[in-house]
Amino acid sequence: MSTFQDLGSLLMVRGADEIDHAGGSLYVHLHRVAKRLSSLGASDALVLAGLAHAAYGTDGFRTHLFDWQTERPVLESVIGTEAELIVYRYGACDRETTWRDLAEHRTVTDRFTGTSEELGSEDLRDFVDLTIVNELDVLDHDAKRALKLRPFLQEQIVRWQSLASPAVLTESQRILQLQNEGLTN
Numbered sequence: 001m002s003t004f005q006d007l008g009s010l011l012m013v014r015g016a017d018e019i020d021h022a023g024g025s026l027y028v029h030l031h032r033v034a035k036r037l038s039s040l041g042a043s044d045a046l047v048l049a050g051l052a053h054a055a056y057g058t059d060g061f062r063t064h065l066f067d068w069q070t071e072r073p074v075l076e077s078v079i080g081t082e083a084e085l086i087v088y089r090y091g092a093c094d095r096e097t098t099w100r101d102l103a104e105h106r107t108v109t110d111r112f113t114g115t116s117e118e119l120g121s122e123d124l125r126d127f128v129d130l131t132i133v134n135e136l137d138v139l140d141h142d143a144k145r146a147l148k149l150r151p152f153l154q155e156q157i158v159r160w161q162s163l164a165s166p167a168v169l170t171e172s173q174r175i176l177q178l179q180n181e182g183l184t185n
Contacts, residue, residue, distance in 0.1 A: 014065040023141025032137050040167040046126050048079045049086035056091035128163040
């Protein structure tokens with residue numbers, strides 16, 4: 001079996017297919033995010049992180065499949081150190097203090113520990129790409145949340161355009177119709 005399949009099996013064992021999420025189950029959402037990241041040319045580590053991105057819950061989705069305090073080594077043993085760190089950083093992110101001015105401060109605040117971490121360009125790109133792709137999937141599959149999410153993303157992605165990969169920006173442009181909103185490639 002591949003790492004991707006192993007992770008999929010582990011997510012099933014942890015009940016991801018039984019948790020409601022935008023457009024079906026959490027399991028289905030996680031697969032859509034990973035598939036979109038892959039189609040946009042993301043690294044293997046980022047695709048695996050996309051498949052596991054809600055493993056520790058998130059600031060917007062508090063349900064978790066793994067305990068961040070005791071089970072990080074379990075997930076790391078399946079997906080590797082790089083992918084697990086992306087998953088942890090994504091799940092731990094305090095969105096209120098991190099998202100808005102991320103392009104200026106390049107710092108992610110950890111909602112679990114209260115600490116902050118300044119990211120280098122590659123880590124920042126992975127974090128932003130995963131965040132955007134996840135939110136685009138929610139937008140595509142949850143009409144009720146889309147009413148508030150669409151205007152937020154239209155504003156936020158313009159702020160993050162210097163951080164995201166060109167492929168994710170193009171995908172954002174396509175979905176959010178940002179051509180005339182100031183987004184440039």
